[in-house]
Amino acid sequence: MDFNLTEERQMLQDTLRRYLSDKYTTATRNTILESETGMSADIWAGLAELGVIGALFTEEEGGFGGAGFDITTVFEELGRAGVVEPMLETAVLGGRLLAALGNDSQTALIEEVIGGGLHLAFAHGEPTSRYDLNRVATEAKVSGGDIVLNGRKAVVANAEAAGYLIVSAREGGAVDDEAGISLFLVPAGTSGVTLRGYPLFAGGRAAEVTLDEVRLPASARLGAAGAAYGAIAGAVAAANVALAAEALGAMVTATELTRGYLMTRQQFGRPIGSFQALQHRFSDLLIELEQARSAVINAAGHLSDPVAERDRQIAAARNLIGRAGRLVAEEAIQMHGGIAMTQEYELAHIAKRIVMTDHRFGDTDYHLERFIALSAA
Amino acid sequence: MDLSYSPAEQAFREEVRAFLRDELPAALSDKVRSGAELGKADIEQWHAILNGRGWLAANWPKEYGGAEWNAVQRHIFEEEAAQANAPRIVPFGLSMLAPVLMKFGNQAQKDYYLPRILNGDDWWCQGYSEPGAGSDLASLKTRAVREGDHYIVNGQKTWTTLGQHANKIFCLVRTNPDVKQQEGISFLLIDMDTPGIEVRPIILLDGTPEVNEVFFDNVKVPAENLVGEENKGWTYAKYLLTHERTNIAGVGFSQAGLDALKRIARVEMSGGRPLIENPHFAARMAKVEIDLMAMATTNLRIISQAASGQAPGVESSMLKVKGTIIRQEINDLTRRAVGPYALPFPSEALAGNNDPIGPDYAAPLSAEYFNNRKLSIFGGSNEIQRGIIAKVKMGG
Numbered sequence: 001m002d003f004n005l006t007e008e009r010q011m012l013q014d015t016l017r018r019y020l021s022d023k024y025t026t027a028t029r030n031t032i033l034e035s036e037t038g039m040s041a042d043i044w045a046g047l048a049e050l051g052v053i054g055a056l057f058t059e060e061e062g063g064f065g066g067a068g069f070d071i072t073t074v075f076e077e078l079g080r081a082g083v084v085e086p087m088l089e090t091a092v093l094g095g096r097l098l099a100a101l102g103n104d105s106q107t108a109l110i111e112e113v114i115g116g117g118l119h120l121a122f123a124h125g126e127p128t129s130r131y132d133l134n135r136v137a138t139e140a141k142v143s144g145g146d147i148v149l150n151g152r153k154a155v156v157a158n159a160e161a162a163g164y165l166i167v168s169a170r171e172g173g174a175v176d177d178e179a180g181i182s183l184f185l186v187p188a189g190t191s192g193v194t195l196r197g198y199p200l201f202a203g204g205r206a207a208e209v210t211l212d213e214v215r216l217p218a219s220a221r222l223g224a225a226g227a228a229y230g231a232i233a234g235a236v237a238a239a240n241v242a243l244a245a246e247a248l249g250a251m252v253t254a255t256e257l258t259r260g261y262l263m264t265r266q267q268f269g270r271p272i273g274s275f276q277a278l279q280h281r282f283s284d285l286l287i288e289l290e291q292a293r294s295a296v297i298n299a300a301g302h303l304s305d306p307v308a309e310r311d312r313q314i315a316a317a318r319n320l321i322g323r324a325g326r327l328v329a330e331e332a333i334q335m336h337g338g339i340a341m342t343q344e345y346e347l348a349h350i351a352k353r354i355v356m357t358d359h360r361f362g363d364t365d366y367h368l369e370r371f372i373a374l375s376a377a
Numbered sequence: 378m379d380l381s382y383s384p385a386e387q388a389f390r391e392e393v394r395a396f397l398r399d400e401l402p403a404a405l406s407d408k409v410r411s412g413a414e415l416g417k418a419d420i421e422q423w424h425a426i427l428n429g430r431g432w433l434a435a436n437w438p439k440e441y442g443g444a445e446w447n448a449v450q451r452h453i454f455e456e457e458a459a460q461a462n463a464p465r466i467v468p469f470g471l472s473m474l475a476p477v478l479m480k481f482g483n484q485a486q487k488d489y490y491l492p493r494i495l496n497g498d499d500w501w502c503q504g505y506s507e508p509g510a511g512s513d514l515a516s517l518k519t520r521a522v523r524e525g526d527h528y529i530v531n532g533q534k535t536w537t538t539l540g541q542h543a544n545k546i547f548c549l550v551r552t553n554p555d556v557k558q559q560e561g562i563s564f565l566l567i568d569m570d571t572p573g574i575e576v577r578p579i580i581l582l583d584g585t586p587e588v589n590e591v592f593f594d595n596v597k598v599p600a601e602n603l604v605g606e607e608n609k610g611w612t613y614a615k616y617l618l619t620h621e622r623t624n625i626a627g628v629g630f631s632q633a634g635l636d637a638l639k640r641i642a643r644v645e646m647s648g649g650r651p652l653i654e655n656p657h658f659a660a661r662m663a664k665v666e667i668d669l670m671a672m673a674t675t676n677l678r679i680i681s682q683a684a685s686g687q688a689p690g691v692e693s694s695m696l697k698v699k700g701t702i703i704r705q706e707i708n709d710l711t712r713r714a715v716g717p718y719a720l721p722f723p724s725e726a727l728a729g730n731n732d733p734i735g736p737d738y739a740a741p742l743s744a745e746y747f748n749n750r751k752l753s754i755f756g757g758s759n760e761i762q763r764g765i766i767a768k769v770k771m772g773g
């Protein structure tokens with residue numbers, strides 16, 4: 001047992017924390033939130049230069065990390081600073097899908113991703129699929145030598161910035177079969193693809209994607225026809241580890257802000273942190289935070305396990321983080337009083353990041369059900 | 378014990394229902410249902426419609442043009458109005474200031490201000506809180522110094538809800554800094570147009586400009602705008618707060634919220650089946666519904682105990698704590714119910730000329746969840762309420 005970060009990861013954590021505390025101030029971030037693209041090209045280039053994107057890929061893939069603990073090291077820091085740039089979409093989801101299924105020319109794109117020059121988006125969820133990964137109604141039909149896509153994709157994060165959409169579509173099986181799902185690399189601007197973009201409540205942007213007779217060459221397929229589910233589940237597992245770590249980082253910041261405020265805000269002639277009613281609740285947050293950190297460690301440490309155990313650990317982590325996250329977000333706001341209700345105060349953004357995590361790749365209840373099912377198996 | 382409504386009460390409910398069906402403009406209820414922001418004109422329109430029927434001032438005595446409803450009637454109206462997606466009645470003039478004026482104001486103030494509140498001539502806002510005086514309201518510093526027949530006011534109020542619409546503000550000001558805090562406070566009525574007043578919006582975390590900061594720089598206020606006696610303002614302020622806390626349970630809002638939640642859960646799909654059939658979600662909904670059923674009866678028990686016109690005591694603190702927890706829980710579940718469609722930012726999702734993003738009910742839900750965190754903070758935070766309960770019950 002060793003609960004310390006390796007020297008490399010410790011360095012990554014230190015550099016990233018320093019970079020973000022210098023460059024990603026509340027004011028800067030609030031400007032990014034209001035901007036048209038919902039992200040900063042400078043910050044993205046800066047993160048690439050620091051090697052943050054490369055840390056999310058293995059050496060074989062051209063990076064220098066790629067393991068569960070690399071993901072958690074990066075995403076805890078992104079979460080602490082409330083970063084809204086699409087690291088999850090481009091590097092974790094997009095990058096992992098390319099790495100898992102791509103042929104040589106497709107995986108060559110990873111170099112561009114690591115360099116910061118290419119964004120990706122995973123267009124998978126559909127208007128009524130909710131969190132089910134297996135539920136894909138979008139169709140892919142072979143027509144001549146080409147492939148034709150028809151369907152709708154919902155809340156596709158980072159779709160507008162992406163050089164390629166990685167679109168899932170069904171080439172066989174029933175609407176909720178795992179078998180029969182394929183992935184396609186769809187270059188931005190392909191005819192028949194319509195994006196309706198919008199900002200997200202907790203920062204960043206997404207789009208509703210309509211695919212209307214989208215014609216692609218057969219070479220656009222990632223991997224074998226109908227066999228993408230395993231890679232999708234793998235990339236989403238990594239994304240869930242990232243989301244859990246991001247929420248943990250945000251919870252750390254929420255708790256630190258609360259601690260500072262409890263010690264300085266004066267009411268009734270003394271710091272409000274001197275009221276035991278608040279002290280105990282603050283202590284509960286710290287207790288939950290330790291539990292949350294352990295859950296993230298469990299998930300990251302099992303990311304390379306056989307699928308069933310991997311997914312059971314991840315479901316456990318996301319369920320615990322979902323519960324602890326809601327508690328931390330709500331209690332931090334409550335213990336601040338009115339000030340936490342204002343948009344320009346850091347906690348407002350941080351609390352939104354925490355709560356909105358629970359709407360991506362499964363909420364607290366979804367992961368509870370997954371955990372029950374996987375534990376019974 | 379009899380849990381049923383009397384025939385007269387049932388008839389009253391029918392009357393309210395018919396009124397809402399006939400008189401509540403669809404344009405307003407659509408806005409409320411979809412969570413769109415209500416403008417000043419919207420609220421004024423609804424106030425005017427209610428006033429036309431004599432129902433705007435539910436708790437005012439008839440002699441002042443009120444409906445003089447008893448607690449059960451008020452409860453029935455609140456339930457039906459919430460169910461019909463009627464706009465909320467803005468309480469600052471009607472249920473905060475007016476009771477204070479009726480009890481402590483002089484004849485001239487009653488004659489002048491009360492009809493103007495009913496007619497919508499004045500929009501009042503509440504100038505209690507300051508940056509340094511939140512829960513510890515009595516520590517307020519905004520200073521009013523008597524000079525001849527005027528007070529000169531300097532200082533700052535904050536969190537002033539809908540102050541951007543208001544032409545009047547009732548303020549707690551410090552008139553004597555040399556005595557015990559509570560004994561040096563006065564209750565002053567101030568015209569927002571007076572030179573030296575500046576209103577700055579505060580954007581809340583859901584992006585709405587709901588509250589404001591109000592700055593006072595040598596603002597001249599006629600001495601006749603003092604309510605009651607100088608330095609007795611704390612008594613009036615506390616009287617007002619007990620009125621602020623009636624309907625604090627928000628049972629009507631919770632019931633309407635729960636109904637909306639069920640409608641959504643019937644059409645949202647989870648694992649290929651309606652969400653309402655998902656056992657975990659169904660269990661969460663059931664628990665909050667069970668709490669709400671008991672809350673509705675607790676609320677009725679407490680309000681029917683309090684003699685008409687008299688505000689309930691420590692029980693209103695209990696209603697506030699539990700009522701806000703229930704409302705916030707319903708907001709949480711409704712946000713969860715829509716899955717990934719809780720993620721889009723609402724003002725985009727609501728942009729009038731576009732189709733909604735995702736199902737039309739989804740857009741405002743995250744914003745409402747976050748906005749309603751205020752329920753346990755304002756009107757005396759839930760911690761302050763718990764402190765009051767313990768103090769009263771243990772004589773501390």
Ligand SMILES: Cc1cc2nc3c(=O)[nH]c(=O)nc-3n(C[C@H](O)[C@H](O)[C@H](O)COP(=O)(O)OP(=O)(O)OC[C@H]3O[C@@H](n4cnc5c(N)ncnc54)[C@H](O)[C@@H]3O)c2cc1C
Nearest residue numbers: 273274275276277278279280281282283284764767771773
């Ligand atoms: C099964 C059992 C085994 C035990 N074994 C041992 C043992 O081996 N050796 C030993 O020395 N003692 C032992 N104890 C005693 C134990 O340490 C005391 O019960 C404990 O310290 C609490 O003291 P008390 O019972 O007098 O309760 P009190 O101190 O009177 O407390 C009563 C209640 O008030 C709360 N309270 C007290 N002070 C505060 C405060 N400042 N803020 C908020 N809440 C407060 C407490 O949490 C409790 O709920 C044992 C007790 C039990 C029940």
Ligand SMILES: Cc1cc2nc3c(=O)[nH]c(=O)nc-3n(C[C@H](O)[C@H](O)[C@H](O)COP(=O)(O)OP(=O)(O)OC[C@H]3O[C@@H](n4cnc5c(N)ncnc54)[C@H](O)[C@@H]3O)c2cc1C
Nearest residue numbers: 275334335336337338503505506511512536538751758760
């Ligand atoms: C959306 C919104 C609208 C509002 N509208 C108005 C308005 O129109 N007019 C107006 O005058 N005010 C308004 N308020 C202000 C509101 O009344 C205050 O926010 C409230 O009184 C709390 O004060 P505070 O925000 O300064 O928090 P603080 O008093 O600083 O409290 C911070 C935290 O400490 C806790 N705390 C404080 N004292 C104690 C104690 N003794 N024991 C235990 N815990 C304690 C509180 O419960 C809270 O959790 C509004 C507030 C909000 C958020």
